[in-house]
Amino acid sequence: MVDKISRVEVEKVAKLARLQLSDEEIEEFTGQLGSILEYVEKMNELDTENVEPLAHCLPVHNVFRDDEVKDSLGTEAALKNAPDSDGEFFKVPKILDDSSHS
Numbered sequence: 001m002v003d004k005i006s007r008v009e010v011e012k013v014a015k016l017a018r019l020q021l022s023d024e025e026i027e028e029f030t031g032q033l034g035s036i037l038e039y040v041e042k043m044n045e046l047d048t049e050n051v052e053p054l055a056h057c058l059p060v061h062n063v064f065r066d067d068e069v070k071d072s073l074g075t076e077a078a079l080k081n082a083p084d085s086d087g088e089f090f091k092v093p094k095i096l097d098d099s100s101h102s
Contacts, residue, residue: 004034 010030014021021029075088084091 005030007038
């Protein structure tokens with residue numbers, strides 16, 4: 001049986017994902033992730049010796065088409081639903097500070 005995921009591990013994953021979780025959410029996710037890991041462990045007990053690996057559960061076929069030149073969306077239409085723009089570009093929050101040297 002797999003060890004259940006700990007609260008500390010959930011807090012670490014939340015930090016890496018830059019999620020701010022309340023104590024209640026951490027408790028809830030700890031239980032949910034533990035249940036998922038238990039289910040995966042049960043699946044690992046299945047005999048899959050003669051089962052061919054699949055990339056998809058259904059047959060997938062590529063559909064090729066010729067490239068065609070079409071009119072582009074245009075700046076005004078592209079920015080229409082943007083949360084913030086300067087009229088010509090999307091404006092997004094800064095994610096790197098000056099110390100990152102990026």
